[in-house]
Amino acid sequence: MPPFDVSEGDPFGPHNLPYGVFSRSGSTERTVGIRLGDHVLDAGAAAAALGSPYVSLLARPSLDALLSAGRTAWSDVRRALTAWVTVPAHRETLVPFFHPLSEVVLHLPFEVADYVDFYASEHHARNVGKIFRPDAADSLTPNWKHLPIGYHGRAGTVVVSGTDVVRPSGQRKAPGDAAPVFGPSVRLDIEAEVGFVVGVPSAPGAPVPLSAFRDHVFGLCLLNDWSARDIQAWEYVPLGPFLGKSFATSVSAWITPLDALEDARVAPPARTHPLLPYLDDAEEEPGGYDLRLSVALNGHTVSEPPFRTMYWTAGQQLAHLTVNGASLRTGDLFASGTVSGPGEGERGSLLELTWNGRDPLGLPGGERTFLEDGDEVTLTAWAPGPDGTRVGLGEVRGRIVPRA
Amino acid sequence: MPPFDVSEGDPFGPHNLPYGVFSRSGSTERTVGIRLGDHVLDAGAAAAALGSPYVSLLARPSLDALLSAGRTAWSDVRRALTAWVTVPAHRETLVPFFHPLSEVVLHLPFEVADYVDFYASEHHARNVGKIFRPDAADSLTPNWKHLPIGYHGRAGTVVVSGTDVVRPSGQRKAPGDAAPVFGPSVRLDIEAEVGFVVGVPSAPGAPVPLSAFRDHVFGLCLLNDWSARDIQAWEYVPLGPFLGKSFATSVSAWITPLDALEDARVAPPARTHPLLPYLDDAEEEPGGYDLRLSVALNGHTVSEPPFRTMYWTAGQQLAHLTVNGASLRTGDLFASGTVSGPGEGERGSLLELTWNGRDPLGLPGGERTFLEDGDEVTLTAWAPGPDGTRVGLGEVRGRIVPRA
Known part of the structure; x- marks a missing residue:
């Protein structure tokens, strides 16, 4: 039938x-x-x-x-x-x-309460460090291996897959310029991520331990954290990304329940630094997920980021997010940060794929460094399911349009 | 009667x-x-x-x-x-x-949609710069005079005046320490601020110009942006404040409509740098408000921050917040950042009032650098009203309690 x-x-x-x-x-x-x-x-x-x-x-x-x-x-x-x-x-x-x-x-399948974005891929963080601080002794900041770095994003501009994304305008200033200029972003990027959806709230002052992750988190979605690199570079010191991110964040229309992903659970990468007890997952069930992402630009696959390489797990992110006593609400959404693997073809942003524009991507329709108006980006993913099946994670798709 | x-x-x-x-x-x-x-x-x-x-x-x-x-x-x-x-x-x-x-x-009188916190007091930003970067040529970051720096905070932990605040725990690491330690914050601070409440939404891709401020913003409240300085110092590079702020933000129970504050409107401080057109308020109606804040710790007034000294106005903040095309929702709350005036007795945080703990405040119950359990902080304010009256802005009050 x-x-x-x-x-x-x-x-x-x-x-x-x-x-x-x-x-x-x-x-x-x-x-x-x-x-x-x-x-x-x-x-x-x-x-x-x-x-x-x-x-x-x-x-x-x-x-x-x-x-x-x-x-x-x-x-x-x-x-x-x-x-x-x-x-x-x-x-x-x-x-x-x-x-x-x-x-x-x-x-959009649920009302987004608070939206938090993490920075959990070591490969991504190291690539960003190498691009922007090429002379630094360590491409990671000193805190990176001790806590999952995160920040709050704009919940009100989370949109469902298929929604056009208006190219943001803003201030940008190249290091040699005397003053900032204003205009449409010229370095519009993607970030291929996975978002986790909180179902069950928590009380103020009551952290959610690693062991309670599955009691609070219902499922996950794909997420594209659109990023205007030029706006972000000028604004982000000292309080972090703001307008470079807040214009739009796209999520897939389908929320995959964690119960459908039991066969995709994997151990996270080996930990290189001792972790404080609230983050120490050595004795916990495997907290990683073997999700195989794919990034397509105008229909051509440009990257295949492997989620299993993420250093920090979603459980650690939730434990960290609440360890100060912050409460959770139904509909809280927290995202992994850009998923990038060790390989050149596994990077989840154009910033990394083109090495900040130095190495344009060759595409049938013409080469690309950052996104042009009319470009359409599609993230898809699958995970291993029971008996050799694949669990599809749907897609998150968005097209860049100029401001009217 | x-x-x-x-x-x-x-x-x-x-x-x-x-x-x-x-x-x-x-x-x-x-x-x-x-x-x-x-x-x-x-x-x-x-x-x-x-x-x-x-x-x-x-x-x-x-x-x-x-x-x-x-x-x-x-x-x-x-x-x-x-x-x-x-x-x-x-x-x-x-x-x-x-x-x-x-x-x-x-x-809490409205459902908080997104919460954004700015950093709009030049005196506060310079004090922070002098404390944390004493050797820098300029106590302000290069972007400070070009845009109102802001970031998203946690909407779900905005609480009404009178709600106890549980002392947050988290990671901290002194510069000389080999590794971070975990525990209750030992540098718990306040930030005396004013919050603006958005009534009328805006559409994605449609910035709100300075001239439309009053069409969107209904009124204002007092706001205490509780801050764990030790947690914040370790976590905030490169993505900004997160757990150092997200445990609680207190607002006054009374929202004062802007219509009640017509007599309090004042011109903001003279602009020292040319502004991009979307922020240039030279030809606009006065965008400042003459609000006289007062900070009391356990009943003793420790500071009287003057809101009229804020460099960036709420209108500029809203214009900036939306200039990238980010939309507004009913219930969006955006706060001024710490209100500090030029005088030593006009600083809106203990960080500044005690110069990062170097100069404890003498109080009848014993001296203070940062907040101790049981301490109660009360912010109050008034503004000039018609015919020599005062417009009271209510109060925002909170007491620090240890985690149970």
Whole structure:
């Protein structure tokens, strides 16, 4: 039967079942959807038709109710969904609630509370250090191996995949210039990242230990942290990135639950420095994820960043984020920072791929250093699933348009 | 009649009328309140009793509906409220809707969307430069006079005045130490600031010019940006403050509408550097505000920071915040950064008041460099009002407690 005959190799088969929010063409009504192959299941309507108790979590205009329901509910709902799409007896009932992906609009699936961006790839941090501080004895700052460096970004400009990105304007000043000039950014970049979505809040003054990561984090998405390198370079001392980042951050429409990624868990790289107890994951379950990212520029793959090479895990990031007593809210989003592997073809930003513009990328449509108007960037990824399957992480896509 | 017989010198007389959200003792129901003297008027109930069309904006559990209603509505509602509390014919009707301040609980009056903190006092920035970079030729970074430096903070940990602040823990490392240590912050500080509350959103890609400031910003509050200096010093290179700030930010319970501060508008300090057009306020209406802040530590005044000395105005901050195309949401909060004047008794942080701990403050209960457990900090302020009155800005109060 059409929605169910997903091929065995499909990365969105019944072993995946990511969550999103959609509306049908011509309607403004948003509701939670589950992806199966090239279809979306209207999960709330399906729950109602099957008399499921989860209708209260799924017949909703966002994932927020499900996110806040907690780990046991997440597992129970996933088990129910798996049964719906795999037990033949449900098929006839469910067919009317499947819609082809091509006939729906996908929306930002949850309300972003606070957005934090980390800097967790050692390869990325070292590349940035070598580019901007070529004479430094160490390409890493002294704190880098002791804590996952992070900062708060702008939650209100997180947009869903497919949203055009208006080229930002701002101040920039080359080292030799007497004064800054104003205009559209001329060094517009991408950062290929993975974002983690917090479901369960925490109380002020109550840090979330490494062992409680899975009690709070529901799932992950792909994320493109668009970056205007020229604006960032002039503004960021001493309080960090601001307008160079805040114009837009794109996320994939599908949130993959951590429960779908059990087979992708891996140990993080060997730790080269002793860690303070709240970050020491030597005795914890593996905190890394083997996610294989791919970056395409105007349809041509330019990089394949391996997430398993990230030095700091998402669990360590969450433990650090809360160790000062900061509380979590449902919808908090924290991102990994640019994913870059050791190889030249594994770098997650144009800054690194072109070595700050020195080595342009040769593409069929012409070479590139940074992004030009009309360029479209697409991040995709997959992870190993059960029995040799692949778990697809969807995509985050965005096109650069000039300011009107 | 009791609620109306406010003395002429009362900074919360009918010329002020700030907005808050309260619940009555023993009730959990929150609703919009207007302060008059030592009373709160239940504005929604009053509107209903008087048949006012503004009941839909005021009979609400937060200020969010009023904030998003826009500048014309803000003026209209304020005109109505002024009539209610000044026209004797309304008095008998309204008496039941007044409650003594001592019998209500005040709440965070709006949902904080994004929180941005600026660094707009030249005196503060120069003091910080002199303390941390004593050998630098210029105590300001090269960008300081060209743009209002800012960064995003944590919206989810903005708390209302009166909320206890749990001393944060974190990593710190003195320059001579071999490795960082973990523990409660030993350099816990305050930052006396003013916060501006955005009412009307803006669209992505559409900057808010200086001239449109009043179309978007509803009012202001007092704000204490608690800062753990030891945590901040170790973490902040290269991406800015994070855990040194994110544990708590306290705001006053009362939001003073800009319409109440017309008599406090002043020109900002003379500009020493040419400004790019989007920040050039030479031809604009005065963008400064003559707010007289006061900082008390355990009841003893330790500083009186003058807000009129701030180099960058709130209008410039908003123009900068949006010039890259970043959009605004109802409830966005942006703060001035520490308010410090030129005088030694006008500094808005203990870092500056004690010159990084070198010169302890003598207080009746014992000297202080940074905050100890049990210390209570209270920021208050007033501004010149019409006809020689004072407009009170309420207070933001917080007590330091050890982690349980």
